[in-house]
Amino acid sequence: MNVKNLQKGLKPSIIRELFEYSNTLKQKIGANNVYDFSIGNPYAPVPQTIKEEIGKIALSDKNHGYTSTCGDQESRQAIATFLNTTYGSIFKDSNIFLTCGAASALAISFNALLNENDEVILFVPFFPEYPTILSNLNVKIVLVNPDPKTMEPDLNDLKNKITSKTKLVIIDTPNNPSGVLYKEGTIKTISSILEEKQNEYGTSIYLLSDEPYRELIYSKNCYPFITNFYRNSIIAYSFSKVLSMAGDRIGYIAINPEADEAENFMYACVGASRTLGYVCAPTIFQKLIPHILGITSDFSIYKEGREILLDNLQNIGYQIICGEGAFYLLLKALEDDANKFSERAKTFNLIVVPTDPFGLKGYVRLSYALPIQTIKNSIKAFKDLYNSYGDKKWEISKICAF
Amino acid sequence: MNVKNLQKGLKPSIIRELFEYSNTLKQKIGANNVYDFSIGNPYAPVPQTIKEEIGKIALSDKNHGYTSTCGDQESRQAIATFLNTTYGSIFKDSNIFLTCGAASALAISFNALLNENDEVILFVPFFPEYPTILSNLNVKIVLVNPDPKTMEPDLNDLKNKITSKTKLVIIDTPNNPSGVLYKEGTIKTISSILEEKQNEYGTSIYLLSDEPYRELIYSKNCYPFITNFYRNSIIAYSFSKVLSMAGDRIGYIAINPEADEAENFMYACVGASRTLGYVCAPTIFQKLIPHILGITSDFSIYKEGREILLDNLQNIGYQIICGEGAFYLLLKALEDDANKFSERAKTFNLIVVPTDPFGLKGYVRLSYALPIQTIKNSIKAFKDLYNSYGDKKWEISKICAF
Numbered sequence: 001m002n003v004k005n006l007q008k009g010l011k012p013s014i015i016r017e018l019f020e021y022s023n024t025l026k027q028k029i030g031a032n033n034v035y036d037f038s039i040g041n042p043y044a045p046v047p048q049t050i051k052e053e054i055g056k057i058a059l060s061d062k063n064h065g066y067t068s069t070c071g072d073q074e075s076r077q078a079i080a081t082f083l084n085t086t087y088g089s090i091f092k093d094s095n096i097f098l099t100c101g102a103a104s105a106l107a108i109s110f111n112a113l114l115n116e117n118d119e120v121i122l123f124v125p126f127f128p129e130y131p132t133i134l135s136n137l138n139v140k141i142v143l144v145n146p147d148p149k150t151m152e153p154d155l156n157d158l159k160n161k162i163t164s165k166t167k168l169v170i171i172d173t174p175n176n177p178s179g180v181l182y183k184e185g186t187i188k189t190i191s192s193i194l195e196e197k198q199n200e201y202g203t204s205i206y207l208l209s210d211e212p213y214r215e216l217i218y219s220k221n222c223y224p225f226i227t228n229f230y231r232n233s234i235i236a237y238s239f240s241k242v243l244s245m246a247g248d249r250i251g252y253i254a255i256n257p258e259a260d261e262a263e264n265f266m267y268a269c270v271g272a273s274r275t276l277g278y279v280c281a282p283t284i285f286q287k288l289i290p291h292i293l294g295i296t297s298d299f300s301i302y303k304e305g306r307e308i309l310l311d312n313l314q315n316i317g318y319q320i321i322c323g324e325g326a327f328y329l330l331l332k333a334l335e336d337d338a339n340k341f342s343e344r345a346k347t348f349n350l351i352v353v354p355t356d357p358f359g360l361k362g363y364v365r366l367s368y369a370l371p372i373q374t375i376k377n378s379i380k381a382f383k384d385l386y387n388s389y390g391d392k393k394w395e396i397s398k399i400c401a402f
Numbered sequence: 403m404n405v406k407n408l409q410k411g412l413k414p415s416i417i418r419e420l421f422e423y424s425n426t427l428k429q430k431i432g433a434n435n436v437y438d439f440s441i442g443n444p445y446a447p448v449p450q451t452i453k454e455e456i457g458k459i460a461l462s463d464k465n466h467g468y469t470s471t472c473g474d475q476e477s478r479q480a481i482a483t484f485l486n487t488t489y490g491s492i493f494k495d496s497n498i499f500l501t502c503g504a505a506s507a508l509a510i511s512f513n514a515l516l517n518e519n520d521e522v523i524l525f526v527p528f529f530p531e532y533p534t535i536l537s538n539l540n541v542k543i544v545l546v547n548p549d550p551k552t553m554e555p556d557l558n559d560l561k562n563k564i565t566s567k568t569k570l571v572i573i574d575t576p577n578n579p580s581g582v583l584y585k586e587g588t589i590k591t592i593s594s595i596l597e598e599k600q601n602e603y604g605t606s607i608y609l610l611s612d613e614p615y616r617e618l619i620y621s622k623n624c625y626p627f628i629t630n631f632y633r634n635s636i637i638a639y640s641f642s643k644v645l646s647m648a649g650d651r652i653g654y655i656a657i658n659p660e661a662d663e664a665e666n667f668m669y670a671c672v673g674a675s676r677t678l679g680y681v682c683a684p685t686i687f688q689k690l691i692p693h694i695l696g697i698t699s700d701f702s703i704y705k706e707g708r709e710i711l712l713d714n715l716q717n718i719g720y721q722i723i724c725g726e727g728a729f730y731l732l733l734k735a736l737e738d739d740a741n742k743f744s745e746r747a748k749t750f751n752l753i754v755v756p757t758d759p760f761g762l763k764g765y766v767r768l769s770y771a772l773p774i775q776t777i778k779n780s781i782k783a784f785k786d787l788y789n790s791y792g793d794k795k796w797e798i799s800k801i802c803a804f
Contacts, residue, residue, distance in 0.1 A: 056457070103681045272411070282684045
């Protein structure tokens, strides 16, 4: 079968491959003896009131019918009001488009915005589904390097990579895979670079902020909300991670009402959504939105696991980049090839993801959305893995991103 | 904004336009005085046990997590078993791919199967979302004419339209907009034509059967299940219409296990699903599947409305094509241009959809998924509309498709 999508399906992502290896290993040696840091599956319980509310919503026939393509008007208004109250934005309901989670928000936005040969800038490390979703659109992907100390983007590199064809820049903060929350100053500088380049080229450059981890922040720092800094900005949001509802497939697109052609963008989203076969986001979860805005799962379990890992891995001697949010951290591999490092980790029943698909060589990603006991039990394995390298490991300096 | 999807969003479908006109009119003169036959929104109640089951499923945290891209294994197995028992097919779980309804099943299948410049055959009248979803894929759409008496496809025309580039033929039975259920003989002849052409050209021609109305049949005739007749066959199914759950976004793709490259097709569906941003179908509704297979809403309300319309409209003098299934029928417009006929119908508070977007000129579609009282009240308006044409109407012969 000679189709463009076959290879993407045939070649499972390294994350899924490791997930399946882990499941097989768990069956063999028992789940408690496998330390699987591979999957970003939210682990905190879904709030009980939300689970019960779904049951109530499901009882009405009208909550099983179609909505308009862009979603239920009341729920869109509720989101606009919530964002305006929380972040001082000025959204109206007509700036909000309900989607089947953030991946769908990305696919619809990309298909609404991008023409062939447009250039799209990704900051390394990036979420691997960006290039997958972009792959059908015949656009050129341009990578911007990170500052290796902070894993924030190298802003000089950004400046150099923007051309007259640049249509879209994507940020993902708190970041998957690093957990790094971009500083307000970083967002400001990105915004002024884009403004300057828009003026220089007479173009519109859109900044899309992918925000599934927006409320998952462990520090006291505020979230630098993108529409407060940049006019041509778009948000892709999902309730998946903050409420452990990844399977419920509900999220939204929000466009800054002051963006160039904000209204046309929404029409283009309707067109894109139809060509992608969405019809509308699941109605029951659309109707749930007014009941869940501002609520999150209890993240204390992630915070505790994160602290245990940080303390212990640095004590062992590992070099770590760990941001203030999400539930991921980066561990520097103890050899050049992070794939080989991940392979060796398996022999200690440690499942860690090489960040090569995220555009970053030499690191593995650890997802700490795991039971505390699993994390505690894993420490010895991390120590044994470290020691197995003897003197052959890289010179380690203890760096943490904050 | 110069994007390929803007026009599709800017130009709302005629169905949606009429729906909005109807809502405005309802506010003005009262809902009971508007006879809105425009929208194919299922009207029969969702079975109470199903609504309650959703609430139960929602109570478990694990039913809010991701599934694999192709869906929950148990639910896929349940579908395979159900189809095999009901239709004598030989599906395995690995031949089933769960989707966000039939539109998503179509988008994923098209993206999994089609390369640029492939030819896709649609039978007139066709569901207007087919060309919309195909529009992103740079394929050539080839139309096959209907037999104007039966609205089944003209099979000689089909034979003439197949070329060495034909990759996909789509059928939709019971049909939207005609309600026509293709006879078993028709399916057999289509199959033998495709077999013959495959042999002639040494190609694989896939036959995709879009089946959201499969269980919505008012006669005693059996459904000619496609895998029993043709090897390279694919099914797109949705629970939307038979259970009045259109907003819940759950359906599936099933590929005949004996099709060429059946296994590769499933891998390609995984790749296509990722590029379209689906991740997985909503998990709660995936988990609901074993509880709803073989159950339908009570269709007696559609049956009664259908009979009232058939009797009365034919008595008035209208020419009707009304198949054995779905909840649609075709009314021949009383002037050349069905758009003008639909406009004039509005002045009698009758909302009917011209079938031009379905590829068929000179007809309007009536959806009879409506309260019986609305249908009864509409008869006088249909009579007044008929009489308003005086002697200028077309020569009418009473034809019904069965």
